[in-house]
Amino acid sequence: MVPTEFGCLLNAASPQKVRELMKQAAVLGHPVGHSKSPVLHRTAYELLGAALSYEAIDLQPAQCAEHVARLRQGNWAGCSVTMPLKDAFVPLMDEVSTRVRQLGALNTIVVREDGSLYGENTDIDGLVQALADFSMTSTDRAMILGSGNTSLAALQASALIGVKHVTLVVRSAQRSGRAVELATELGMVPVVHEISAITEELAEQLRQLPLVFSTLPPRAGDDWVPAVGSGTGILLDVAYDPWPSRLASSWQGQVISGLHMLVHQAVEQVRLFASEAWDEQRRVDVTNAMYDSLGLLRHQ
Secondary structure (H helix, E strand, O other), rough: OOOEEEEEHHHOOHHHHHHOOOOOEEEOOOOOOOHHHHHHHHHHHHOOOOOOEEEEOOOOOOHHHHHHHHHHHHEEEEEEEEOOOOOOOOOHEEEHEEEEEEEHOOOOEEEOOOEEEEEEEOOOHHHHHHHOOOOOOOOEEEEEEEEOOOHHHHHHHHHHHOOEEEEEOOOOHOOOOHHHHHHHOOOOOOEEHHHHHHOOHHHHOOOOOOOEOOOOOOOOOOOHHHOOOOOOEEEEOOOOOOOOOOOHHHHHOOEEEEHHHHHHHHHHHHHHHHHHHHOOOHHHHHHHHHHHHOOOOOOO
């Protein structure tokens, strides 16, 4: 928690002084006005008593180096990073986690006390914990729809819960090379199917898989429903606006919206940004407060 004397100092300080004492954090992306991250993070920092502000900054890839310079010079704690910047920031970091090296993408920038920048990817934590809330903690088979950056995070999450055989359903097999490489690196056996080549017999087999990640952008999976919709396992659809997606509406099994992943990945970011104000014993309180801030019921 924030020391009492520091809290008293904040209360006694002028608004300008308060701004000087508080560290900054933000979500970066383009477009970013729709982001729910400010609501989530502000809720957490208020609960923890952390001296942190949090805003949304619209940023394009060409502006990343300029923003990095600001992070090194200003009173920053860190940044959440969303599309299309997840890979653009990687070469600008002083150090990155093993996850980021494997994925080639980050969603978190931590500004250390010495001004150096550390890149992390908490999307994996978000996926794993969202599944755990719905009692999916272990399975040996999974399917991933899509082959972009989020699909790589889904592969990492799959490996963490014991998946050995992963089916990749993609538009173009030629563009799935990195996903196939990563799956193999992580000890899984990947099989690739192009969505246009899925037969009804194969579709029936795929619908029986216990776990499916849809990493497709909003509406991008609408025309995939005839081939892979109506599954009976758990579907974690990272898209959440509009909701429910056509894929989620057609699903016969349990459906998890991307909001659950969003909350849990943000909890990990709060832990990294809040530093001494973070209290691991209050993780559940922070998580539930974030759910409440979105009007979302946590499934446990």
